[in-house]
Each structure stands twice: as C-alpha cells, then as structure tokens.
Amino acid sequence: MAMNDHSNITILKEIAELLNEETEMVPMLKGALCKFLNGTNFSTGWIFFINKKGKSELVVHEKLPDALEFNGCQYLKNGGCWCVSRFRNDQLKKASNIIECQRLESAIEANVGDTDGITHHATVPLQSGGERFGLLNVASPHIESFSDEELELLESVAFQMGSAIKRIHLTKQEQEMALLNERNRLARDLHDSVNQLLFSVTLTARAGIEMSEGQEIKETFKEIQQLTQEALTEMRALIWQLRPKGLESGIIDAIKAYSEMLGIKLTVNVSGVLQFPSRVEETLYRIAQEALNNVRKHAGVQEAVIYMTVTSTDILLVIKDEGRGFAIDPDVTIPSIGLQSIRDRAVAIGGTADWVSEIGKGTELLIRLPY
Numbered sequence: 001m002a003m004n005d006h007s008n009i010t011i012l013k014e015i016a017e018l019l020n021e022e023t024e025m026v027p028m029l030k031g032a033l034c035k036f037l038n039g040t041n042f043s044t045g046w047i048f049f050i051n052k053k054g055k056s057e058l059v060v061h062e063k064l065p066d067a068l069e070f071n072g073c074q075y076l077k078n079g080g081c082w083c084v085s086r087f088r089n090d091q092l093k094k095a096s097n098i099i100e101c102q103r104l105e106s107a108i109e110a111n112v113g114d115t116d117g118i119t120h121h122a123t124v125p126l127q128s129g130g131e132r133f134g135l136l137n138v139a140s141p142h143i144e145s146f147s148d149e150e151l152e153l154l155e156s157v158a159f160q161m162g163s164a165i166k167r168i169h170l171t172k173q174e175q176e177m178a179l180l181n182e183r184n185r186l187a188r189d190l191h192d193s194v195n196q197l198l199f200s201v202t203l204t205a206r207a208g209i210e211m212s213e214g215q216e217i218k219e220t221f222k223e224i225q226q227l228t229q230e231a232l233t234e235m236r237a238l239i240w241q242l243r244p245k246g247l248e249s250g251i252i253d254a255i256k257a258y259s260e261m262l263g264i265k266l267t268v269n270v271s272g273v274l275q276f277p278s279r280v281e282e283t284l285y286r287i288a289q290e291a292l293n294n295v296r297k298h299a300g301v302q303e304a305v306i307y308m309t310v311t312s313t314d315i316l317l318v319i320k321d322e323g324r325g326f327a328i329d330p331d332v333t334i335p336s337i338g339l340q341s342i343r344d345r346a347v348a349i350g351g352t353a354d355w356v357s358e359i360g361k362g363t364e365l366l367i368r369l370p371y
Helices: 007-020 023-039 066-077 080-088 102-110 148-211 215-242 249-262 276-299 339-350
Strands: 044-050 056-062 097-098 120-127 132-138 265-271 305-310 314-321 352-357 361-369
Touching: 007 023, 023 044, 023 056, 023 132, 023 148, 044 080, 044 305, 056 132, 066 265, 080 120, 080 132, 097 339, 102 120, 120 148, 120 276, 132 148, 148 215, 249 265, 249 276, 249 305, 276 305, 276 314, 276 339, 276 361, 314 352, 339 352, 339 361
Parallel strands: 265 305
Antiparallel strands: 044 056, 044 132, 097 120, 120 132, 305 314, 314 361, 352 361
C-alpha cells in the first residue's frame, strides 16, 4: 500500500487538531482512530488500555468486521495475544507487524461472522515519556505485513494519542485536586460557623434546663437540646464526608473512626492485602460512610459488620446489619437516595453494588470494585 508524504502530513495535522480540542477520553480516541482509518488504507482498528497489573480493556474500536464485533466484541475482549503479552513484558517499543493473533484466529475458527479478510494486524504502544497506557491495533483485508512507511505513520499517530491521553489524565488530576480543595474549604467553613453555632445552642439549652423552674420550660429546653444534638451529629457526619479524616492511617481505621463518631459498634473482618489506588480507597470509604449513615438513620440498631475481601483483581465489600430492613419493590430500581449514591460511586469506577433486605431481618450490601 503506497502512501503519500503530503497526505500523511494532512492526516497527522487533522488528528493533532482533534486531539487538542477534545476533553473526554473515549470520544477523543474514537475520533482520532476514525480520522486515521479514513485517511489511510487501513480499514479497521481498536485500542486496548492496559493497567499496571497487565489487565487489558477494549476502550475504542472502529469499523470492525462482523466476526470481531460478534457478541459485544467477545473475541477481542477475551483470550490472550502476542501484542498484549509483549506489552506486559515491556518488549513492545515501536510499531510492529503481528505474525499471529490469537484473538483473530479464535474469531475465524468460531465461524461467527465475516472477517472481511482480516487475518493479521499491526500494533503500536500508546505512551508518553515513561508512561505506557495501552495499544493501538490496525488491520487491512488480506494484508499480512505492513511497510516500514505505514508503521512509521502508525507510530506518529500513536505518539500523538499518547500525549493526549497523558494530558487528559493530568487535567483530571487537577480537577480532582481542585474538588478536594473546595471540599476542604467547605468543611472548614461548616466547622467554624454552623458547627460552632450548634454547639453553642446545646450549651445554652443545657443552661436553660438547669436555670428553669417550671417543668414545661425544662421539657422545652430538653427538646431543643436533643434536636440540636442530632443536628450537630448530622453536621459532623457531613464534614467527615466532605473531608475524610484518617485515611492516612489506613481505610479500616478511617471507617472505624467514622462509625465511632456515629455511635455505631462496628465489627470488621478483612481478608487480603489492603493496598489500593487512592481513587479506589476513597470510593470504598465513601460507600462505607453512606452505608453506616443508613444504619444509623434507618436500621434502628447501633451495630454493623463489615467484610472486606481483596483478590488480585477485585475488592468485595459486604456491609451487614440486623436492623428493621426494608421491602424491595421490584417496580422500584433504587429504594433510596443513599443506595443510589452507593451504586453511582461503585459504577463510576467500573464496579457493582447490590443489596438484600427483608422486613425485620436486616440489610446486606454487596459491593464489588475492580482495581
């Protein structure tokens, strides 16, 4: 497949413009891949992200033949292949021809659809500096080996993509840091103003009880003290949610401290090594917070049990109480805002959240998170 230098420059320019304009990862990569395929003789392509543990994820694909698109890209998502193995072993440094691809071979052998003559593909790592993100793979019908010129163009596109991926990662880190700073500011403001005011009201109510002679007046002050104390507990819980204290000592200690603040006796059972990325750790902590809040507000008990099991790929978090429970209406997808928040947090990082509950028999939350 002959390629023109002028057209190559045009393709690289258009892709660079798109990568600079986009701010969302998947639309950016999909758009860049589409432009690359439309401007060259390559007919199809797909991108894997590969994490530090070597787990691959198909994030983008374009113009796949029916066999590769079968059942949600089953044969691209599953199984091993030379390119991913070489990437994991840090042996893939530049664009290369793939002599054999197990994923393609599996799709061909399964006879689940037309492969459009695709039997081989080229691969190139997506990286920026010392950071590696995944692979860009492209293919054409009846082509087993691509020219040096084609591989050089593929490398140039991969370099642009790697730089753009790095930029988006940095932008998201900056956004997360800005959000964390805003949470900390709000938590400080709430602590210094509303929290202190509520504490003052409780002291005033206590003084009113001691100074009053009439029983009705004493009861009124007692009610004020009780309501204010409840509001103070709610405010402290909110401040904890805004600014998680104790995570520097470990997630288990942080969860225990939060349960103590709520007045809940917590039993914790842990299996596996608790070493998570910061985002996963905070998600676990937020979910545990919300679950414990639900116990305090709705379960009618002051005890709960947490089981945390860690495998090489997943975290299973189970939170149980023996409280009043609730009836699960099959017509209502999410029974409460608190449970909706838990599920949203789990789904946001690729996990799942489910629950089992029955009136009078307590509630059990089951959270599974990848990491």
